[in-house]
Amino acid sequence: MSPYERPFDFQKLKRLSANLESRLLLCDSTNITSSSLTTKGEAEIIPVMDELFEQAPERIFITCFSSNIHRLSTIINLAVKHNKKVIPYGRSMISYLNSANELGMIPNFEKAVRMPETVKADTENLIVLLSGCQGDFRGTFRRFCMGEDSIFKPRPTDTVILSSKAIPGNEKKISLLLNKLAEVNCHIFTPQTHLVHVSGHPGRKDLLELFSEYKPHHIIPIHGETYFIREHIKFIQEEYPNAQTHYILNNDELIISQDLKLKTTQCEHFEPILIHGKGIEIQRPRISERRKLACNGAIFVSLKLSSTKAKVESFTYDYLGLPDLIHQNDDKFKKFLNHYFITINFKDIEAATEDLRVAIRKYFDQSLGYKPMTTVHVL
Numbered sequence: 001m002s003p004y005e006r007p008f009d010f011q012k013l014k015r016l017s018a019n020l021e022s023r024l025l026l027c028d029s030t031n032i033t034s035s036s037l038t039t040k041g042e043a044e045i046i047p048v049m050d051e052l053f054e055q056a057p058e059r060i061f062i063t064c065f066s067s068n069i070h071r072l073s074t075i076i077n078l079a080v081k082h083n084k085k086v087i088p089y090g091r092s093m094i095s096y097l098n099s100a101n102e103l104g105m106i107p108n109f110e111k112a113v114r115m116p117e118t119v120k121a122d123t124e125n126l127i128v129l130l131s132g133c134q135g136d137f138r139g140t141f142r143r144f145c146m147g148e149d150s151i152f153k154p155r156p157t158d159t160v161i162l163s164s165k166a167i168p169g170n171e172k173k174i175s176l177l178l179n180k181l182a183e184v185n186c187h188i189f190t191p192q193t194h195l196v197h198v199s200g201h202p203g204r205k206d207l208l209e210l211f212s213e214y215k216p217h218h219i220i221p222i223h224g225e226t227y228f229i230r231e232h233i234k235f236i237q238e239e240y241p242n243a244q245t246h247y248i249l250n251n252d253e254l255i256i257s258q259d260l261k262l263k264t265t266q267c268e269h270f271e272p273i274l275i276h277g278k279g280i281e282i283q284r285p286r287i288s289e290r291r292k293l294a295c296n297g298a299i300f301v302s303l304k305l306s307s308t309k310a311k312v313e314s315f316t317y318d319y320l321g322l323p324d325l326i327h328q329n330d331d332k333f334k335k336f337l338n339h340y341f342i343t344i345n346f347k348d349i350e351a352a353t354e355d356l357r358v359a360i361r362k363y364f365d366q367s368l369g370y371k372p373m374t375t376v377h378v379l
Helices: 010-017 042-055 069-081 091-102 140-145 171-184 204-214 226-239 284-296 324-343 349-368
Strands: 024-028 060-063 085-089 126-130 159-162 187-189 218-222 253-256 262-265 298-305 312-320 373-378
Touching: 010 204, 024 204, 042 069, 042 159, 069 085, 069 091, 069 126, 085 091, 091 126, 126 140, 140 171, 159 171, 171 187, 204 226, 218 226, 284 373, 298 349, 312 324, 324 349, 349 373
Parallel strands: 024 218, 060 126, 060 159, 085 126, 159 187, 298 373
Antiparallel strands: 253 262, 298 312
């Protein structure tokens, strides 16, 4: 039996549900398209990790989900065996590991775990646990791979283990980081090459076992991409036609009537609320503005008008995120502005500044091939 988790108690489930008139199952869809028909147990990665630790020439860096306490416990236990120290690196990694230790879930914590501030980059026999396994922009794993971390930078003698799989949509980010590690010539091990990760989600054979033991009358696929949910419904209809399937998405309602009939209702779908900083909501149009700034850069032009608003007395401008060579044409841009000021009427300031903004964008489109975001400010 696995030292980590007990087998699911199907007998208890059948005993508790035997007299139910209608059985409903909300079922995980994450692995429905996976080639792995069953999900391995957490303990099965131990021999592989043990061998990798034995072979590692120097430092070992591991990234995984910080909430996977069983995985962290495996790494710490093996660290004790191989006389290595474990450094949790990243806010979530430190937080989860400390919480697990407080609950008595990490027996070898005191023997192996050290905090980042107690070690140096050249400290020997280190295993560094990196948070941000999905390549998060501000994550510790990304910072390390890109060589941007203040303490740990990748070296050819490093062993890097990805003890997690990419959540759909994150594959490209993680691939970029693996390429950065490959440029340094690190020793890289992933779930595609070695058994260094097991899923927390059931495979198709696991699902069929659950269906046959529980014998649900209704099955609702959940937890997965829309494509996964549709594939899960097809799978149920082909392999377990005894159950009625139901298709629901976020914000939909599932209504169970007094006579135990099920009805799904599509409700108004609300856009996610985006939070940035100290719990402050940021609207989608502002996100769009940030994206344009990141892609196209920006130009800021400030004008000082005469008291009669008949002419421009002076002006200043500044660039943000544009190529340095743009400064070589400053004289040409000044001539463009001076010529434009002669033709424009500033009595209607709002209309005049908008016309100027559009003209500046078109001007730079000719030399750059794109239109920077442009702001015109009148003093």
